[in-house]
Amino acid sequence: xxxxxxxxxxxxxxxxxxxxxxxxxxxxxxxxxxxxxxxxxxxxxxxxxxxxxxxxxxxxxxxxxxxxxxxxxxxxxxxxxxxxxxxxxxxxxxxxxxxxxxxxxxxxxxxxxxxxxxxxxxxxxxxxxxxxxxxxxxxxxxxxxxxxxxxxxxxxxxxxxxxxxxxxxxxxxxxxxxxxxxxxxxxxxxxxxxxxxxxxxxxxxxxxxxxxxxxxxxxxxxxxxxxxxxxxxxxxxxxxxxxxxxxxxxxxxxxxxxxxxxxxxxxxxxxxxxxxxxxxxxxxxxx
Amino acid sequence: xxxxxxxxxxxxxxxxxxxxxxxxxxxxxxxxxxxxxxxxxxxxxxxxxxxxxxxxxxxxxxxxxxxxxxxxxxxxxxxxxxxxxxxxxxxxxxxxxxxxxxxxxxxxxxxxxxxxxxxxxxxxxxxxxxxxxxxxxxxxxxxxxxxxxxxxxxxxxxxxxxxxxxxxxxxxxxxxxxxxxxxxxxxxxxxxxxxxxxxxxxxxxxxxxxxxxxxxxxxxxxxxxxxxxxxxxxxxxxxxxxxxxxxxxxxxxxxxxxxxxxxxxxxxxxxxxxxxxxxxxxxxxxxxxxxxxxxx
Numbered sequence: 001x002x003x004x005x006x007x008x009x010x011x012x013x014x015x016x017x018x019x020x021x022x023x024x025x026x027x028x029x030x031x032x033x034x035x036x037x038x039x040x041x042x043x044x045x046x047x048x049x050x051x052x053x054x055x056x057x058x059x060x061x062x063x064x065x066x067x068x069x070x071x072x073x074x075x076x077x078x079x080x081x082x083x084x085x086x087x088x089x090x091x092x093x094x095x096x097x098x099x100x101x102x103x104x105x106x107x108x109x110x111x112x113x114x115x116x117x118x119x120x121x122x123x124x125x126x127x128x129x130x131x132x133x134x135x136x137x138x139x140x141x142x143x144x145x146x147x148x149x150x151x152x153x154x155x156x157x158x159x160x161x162x163x164x165x166x167x168x169x170x171x172x173x174x175x176x177x178x179x180x181x182x183x184x185x186x187x188x189x190x191x192x193x194x195x196x197x198x199x200x201x202x203x204x205x206x207x208x209x210x211x212x213x214x215x216x217x218x219x220x221x222x223x224x225x226x227x228x229x230x231x232x233x234x235x236x237x238x239x240x241x242x243x244x245x246x247x248x249x250x251x252x253x254x255x256x257x258x259x260x261x262x263x264x265x266x267x268x269x270x271x272x273x274x275x276x277x278x279x280x281x282x283x284x285x286x287x
Numbered sequence: 288x289x290x291x292x293x294x295x296x297x298x299x300x301x302x303x304x305x306x307x308x309x310x311x312x313x314x315x316x317x318x319x320x321x322x323x324x325x326x327x328x329x330x331x332x333x334x335x336x337x338x339x340x341x342x343x344x345x346x347x348x349x350x351x352x353x354x355x356x357x358x359x360x361x362x363x364x365x366x367x368x369x370x371x372x373x374x375x376x377x378x379x380x381x382x383x384x385x386x387x388x389x390x391x392x393x394x395x396x397x398x399x400x401x402x403x404x405x406x407x408x409x410x411x412x413x414x415x416x417x418x419x420x421x422x423x424x425x426x427x428x429x430x431x432x433x434x435x436x437x438x439x440x441x442x443x444x445x446x447x448x449x450x451x452x453x454x455x456x457x458x459x460x461x462x463x464x465x466x467x468x469x470x471x472x473x474x475x476x477x478x479x480x481x482x483x484x485x486x487x488x489x490x491x492x493x494x495x496x497x498x499x500x501x502x503x504x505x506x507x508x509x510x511x512x513x514x515x516x517x518x519x520x521x522x523x524x525x526x527x528x529x530x531x532x533x534x535x536x537x538x539x540x541x542x543x544x545x546x547x548x549x550x551x552x553x554x555x556x557x558x559x560x561x562x563x564x565x566x567x568x569x570x571x572x573x574x575x576x577x578x579x580x581x582x583x
Binding site: 004007010011014015090093095096097098100101102103104105167282283285 | 365368373380385388392403432
């Protein structure tokens with residue numbers, strides 16, 4: 001039922017305020033760092049404008065791309081921490097008994113929890129990243145204008161709003177849906193682990209990777225984990241192309257992604273883990 | 288309570304059994320609880336009360352047949368919870384939540400929750416809507432949880448050790464509220480406890496659980512008519528034992544014997560007769576093994 005699902009999502013955001021507070025704090029810290037950098041801009045204007053187009057673009061866009069990368073990384077880290085505790089935490093504090101005294105199914109609850117890393121966190125990180133970049137642009141433009149330099153080139157070089165579309169796609173489709181088997185695994189472990197769910201979540205896959213590396217000298221298992229966002233090639237998207245940020249964010253394209261077997265196999269695996277987590281929660285006793 | 292009651296039992300179990308590894312927590316019990324009763328499920332720690340309740344509430348799988356309000360609780364828990372409200376044995380309200388958020392959430396997901404009624408209950412307390420559960424005392428958390436379940440128009444209310452850790456004032460308030468609500472609405476209440484004394488004047492029926500089995504099941508009227516306790520005159524102890532007491536104990540130098548289904552006039556000839564308390568009956572049936580474990 002949609003109403004139950006929406007309220008279950010709302011409950012997650014009440015309980016885990018750090019889901020938006022932590023990335024907001026990181027964004028604020030990045031903002032402070034950028035302001036310090038921006039005050040040095042007027043002094044470097046002459047050198048900047050002497051650069052060729054490629055180097056000028058790189059020099060201007062780099063802080064914005066760093067912000068994008070940091071916020072993406074933070075989003076992934078928060079998603080992992082959230083998933084590991086999502087079903088374990090309610091057993092640890094015994095609140096699972098309260099939630100299960102209400103007419104909300106285990107599946108509705110688990111799907112709402114899966115929705116946090118797949119949709120909600122990407123949207124939070126996207127909104128914060130784009131918002132932060134717009135503020136950065138406004139601050140640097142104001143500083144340049146106050147020092148008698150024209151800030152017009154900043155907007156052209158940073159292309160914040162066009163890139164925002166690519167970033168939204170990248171965060172939701174690749175970091176969200178693409179990593180759903182990993183989130184599914186983490187929720188499954190969170191529903192099952194008698195204690196120390198983080199260790200149970202990380203150590204078995206890490207052991208598989210290490211054993212494979214030692215025995216065969218390959219990294220196929222690790223490549224498999226990021227296959228949905230690399231098209232199965234095992235290479236991170238930004239390393240595969242020499243194009244701009246928009247091209248990197250939109251790769252693989254929606255069309256390519258939809259015909260990537262790894263995506264569909266991953267979704268099936270995610271569904272299996274969600275099913276398992278739901279069954280485990282059904283019989284869950286306080287940890 | 289008034290009105291015509293539905294004949295379908297609220298809870299019906301046949302051969303209900305639950306094991307944890309080699310440990311048998313509930314050992315094939317048969318049970319029927321009809322609508323409109325207040326049932327005390329009484330047993331020592333480890334008797335299987337919470338396990339039986341968990342099965343009834345759809346929180347754990349089980350062997351045997353079990354129907355609650357005509358439903359299979361394990362397969363239909365979320366649907367069943369529209370008509371059942373429960374409070375588990377230890378405070379389970381999450382510490383991070385605000386009172387108002389809790390009311391918002393329950394109001395949004397529970398079709399039978401009456402928010403105004405919950406707020407009315409809370410107005411009698413010092414609990415404010417804006418505070419977080421972690422700032423409340425244990426007694427206040429119990430009041431809050433009780434306000435929520437009382438505001439749910441549930442046909443079955445299950446309370447597992449509801450007074451655990453509460454002081455005497457909160458315990459009295461809890462039972463007063465429970466009884467007040469019982470007389471206002473058509474509902475069935477199951478109260479699990481190991482504290483026999485405090486529910487004696489609340490329940491209409493008692494079920495004694497011992498080592499996963501039912502040691503006694505009776506209405507309070509049956510307890511009153513079936514059992515007699517006699518402070519036996521010292522010279523008549525042998526005669527009294529010929530009437531086969533189900534339990535004997537000594538108090539202030541005199542033998543006190545508990546009889547089942549023995550004529551009151553014959554007992555009066557042996558000494559001072561009185562109705563045994565539920566606690567006395569519990570000790571006789573469960574406490575020291577005299578009759579414990581036998582099904583009635």
